[in-house]
Amino acid sequence: MKKDKKYSIGEFSEKTGIPIPTLHYYDEIGLLQPEKNPTSGHRIYNYQDIITLQKIISLKFLGYSLEKVANLLHESSFNIDLNESLSLHLKALESEKEKIEQSMQAIKRVITVVEEEGVVDSAILFSLIYGMNTEHKQKEWMEHHEITNIAEELSKKSEEDKIALDKTFIQLSKEMKQLYGKPVADSKVQEMIKNYLESVFSFLGDELIQQLANTNVEELNVQELENMIPSPFTEEEQKWFNEAIECYMKQTEME
Amino acid sequence: MKKDKKYSIGEFSEKTGIPIPTLHYYDEIGLLQPEKNPTSGHRIYNYQDIITLQKIISLKFLGYSLEKVANLLHESSFNIDLNESLSLHLKALESEKEKIEQSMQAIKRVITVVEEEGVVDSAILFSLIYGMNTEHKQKEWMEHHEITNIAEELSKKSEEDKIALDKTFIQLSKEMKQLYGKPVADSKVQEMIKNYLESVFSFLGDELIQQLANTNVEELNVQELENMIPSPFTEEEQKWFNEAIECYMKQTEME
DNA sequence: CTTGAACCTCTAGTTGCTTGAGGTTGTAAG
DNA sequence: CTTACAACCTCAAGCAACTAGAGGTTCAAG
Numbered sequence: 419m420k421k422d423k424k425y426s427i428g429e430f431s432e433k434t435g436i437p438i439p440t441l442h443y444y445d446e447i448g449l450l451q452p453e454k455n456p457t458s459g460h461r462i463y464n465y466q467d468i469i470t471l472q473k474i475i476s477l478k479f480l481g482y483s484l485e486k487v488a489n490l491l492h493e494s495s496f497n498i499d500l501n502e503s504l505s506l507h508l509k510a511l512e513s514e515k516e517k518i519e520q521s522m523q524a525i526k527r528v529i530t531v532v533e534e535e536g537v538v539d540s541a542i543l544f545s546l547i548y549g550m551n552t553e554h555k556q557k558e559w560m561e562h563h564e565i566t567n568i569a570e571e572l573s574k575k576s577e578e579d580k581i582a583l584d585k586t587f588i589q590l591s592k593e594m595k596q597l598y599g600k601p602v603a604d605s606k607v608q609e610m611i612k613n614y615l616e617s618v619f620s621f622l623g624d625e626l627i628q629q630l631a632n633t634n635v636e637e638l639n640v641q642e643l644e645n646m647i648p649s650p651f652t653e654e655e656q657k658w659f660n661e662a663i664e665c666y667m668k669q670t671e672m673e
Numbered sequence: 674m675k676k677d678k679k680y681s682i683g684e685f686s687e688k689t690g691i692p693i694p695t696l697h698y699y700d701e702i703g704l705l706q707p708e709k710n711p712t713s714g715h716r717i718y719n720y721q722d723i724i725t726l727q728k729i730i731s732l733k734f735l736g737y738s739l740e741k742v743a744n745l746l747h748e749s750s751f752n753i754d755l756n757e758s759l760s761l762h763l764k765a766l767e768s769e770k771e772k773i774e775q776s777m778q779a780i781k782r783v784i785t786v787v788e789e790e791g792v793v794d795s796a797i798l799f800s801l802i803y804g805m806n807t808e809h810k811q812k813e814w815m816e817h818h819e820i821t822n823i824a825e826e827l828s829k830k831s832e833e834d835k836i837a838l839d840k841t842f843i844q845l846s847k848e849m850k851q852l853y854g855k856p857v858a859d860s861k862v863q864e865m866i867k868n869y870l871e872s873v874f875s876f877l878g879d880e881l882i883q884q885l886a887n888t889n890v891e892e893l894n895v896q897e898l899e900n901m902i903p904s905p906f907t908e909e910e911q912k913w914f915n916e917a918i919e920c921y922m923k924q925t926e927m928e
Numbered sequence: 929c930t931t932g933a934a935c936c937t938c939t940a941g942t943t944g945c946t947t948g949a950g951g952t953t954g955t956a957a958g
Numbered sequence: 959c960t961t962a963c964a965a966c967c968t969c970a971a972g973c974a975a976c977t978a979g980a981g982g983t984t985c986a987a988g
Contacts, residue, residue, distance in 0.1 A: 442936090459984090480776060548731045692945090697967090
């Protein structure tokens with residue numbers, strides 16, 4: 419009968435789909451130790467070994483480490499206690515999944531942007547990616563500084579909106595690298611600043627702008643936030659850009 | 674200025690959030706090699722090292738191995754070529770995500786079942802889990818045997834339906850272990866068989882039953898499929914169960 | 929009896945760190 | 959000027975879960 423059949427390691431590997439070296443390994447660590455021919459040392463697997471291996475595969479599938487598998491292997495029944503450990507695993511898997519999803523979204527954003535722009539300066543792109551990467555830290559930072567509602571609103575933005583902002587950001591960076599050096603009052607520079615501010619405002623929306631305006635920015639440790647988002651600009655470029663914004667602000671105030 | 678600031682490894686670690694031993698490691702493998710004080714050997718990190726580390730973290734976030742990170746680190750711009758490698762990564766992440774999702778569903782099913790049943794015999798549970806695990810293989814098998822439509826229909830079933838079937842299966846297994854030994858014609862045994870067949874039929878639905886009935890089962894290599902789904906029953910139990918089903922079939926035919 | 933596939937053991941390599949031992953350097957207080 | 963102590967150094971080993979390879983033995987068929 420089927421139950422009495424013995425298998426060489428090759429047959430067993432074939433039947434179960436587990437590679438021979440892995441079976442050797444499982445033997446070595448005591449997870450699945452088949453009978454051995456005492457003269458030749460060849461492994462002899464039987465029906466029970468199939469069952470055991472199926473248990474091992476099942477537990478691995480549920481996400482258990484081989485060590486835990488070894489412990490669970492001898493349990494004759496699953497009870498509520500075990501359910502607790504399963505719930506724990508579920509949570510671990512959940513967060514792993516979230517991490518993967520974030521990476522996937524980041525990659526998609528990068529792909530879209532590179533596709534539409536052709537070639538993108540690596541400094542600019544890395545500042546984008548790094549920003550995505552630390553999005554949750556930025557959120558934490560905002561929550562810590564009691565502007566939770568702003569954090570909430572930002573994370574609710576759709577992927578399209580974010581990609582649109584990415585593109586604006588890249589466009590701006592490109593233009594800026596071209597215009598850098600011109601006087602800040604130059605009409606082209608002022609035009610760029612205008613475009614930039616307008617897209618940022620339209621991304622944020624009126625409500626958020628209002629909330630931000632009512633927040634005392636001085637009190638916040640902005641330096642900390644800046645550490646999270648690398649600037650793709652040199653220090654001089656950054657300084658020039660800030661001056662250009664100031665200049666723009668003064669002009670609009672006057673009007 | 675900020676750009677001229679130098680950092681000890683401790684400060685650098687603090688600022689970037691990367692543990693010191695990891696920085697040691699990155700130095701060792703040539704990924705991030707800061708200046709060194711020639712007399713003391715102490716590492717001195719500068720602004721450029723922060724930028725480099727941000728690149729490293731970004732690329733890791735996108736899913737690249739440290740070896741690939743080392744290669745990409747020196748690219749000055751991202752172009753379409755790089756997009757190909759990104760797409761590849763996206764696919765890898767996608768399949769990883771799917772695997773996790775499957776495991777999560779499996780765990781959820783197990784949790785639900787254990788919660789409602791209290792204690793479940795491990796043989797029964799493992800046969801369920803192993804079945805979930807090999808669901809895609811079963812599907813492949815079906816597709817290979819030209820019963821693709823059946824495979825499609827089965828994989829479309831909702832999670833609730835599957836859980837319901839799981840429960841039926843466990844109920845049946847329990848009852849069976851109790852009734853085993855009684856004559857197959859016993860009314861209780863026949864009752865159990867009736868319940869079992871009815872739930873299976875209601876899970877499959879009329880259409881699928883029809884399709885299955887029209888398929889020549891003899892031609893299929895059923896042995897192969899059975900290898901994929903471990904039975905939680907001993908051989909004798911299995912035999913007894915088959916006889917009971919045959920008996921039931923005969924009786925219903927007569928009516 | 930020979931040939932070749934299948935099997936054996938043992939060692940080392942993989943990835944991305946982490947941990948630890950044992951020793952040196954930098955800094956601040958007494 | 960010592961002396962404590964933190965921060966740093968190097969080098970080695972350990973982790974998980976295998977995978978790969980060398981070099982030798984056994985089995986099955988012809």
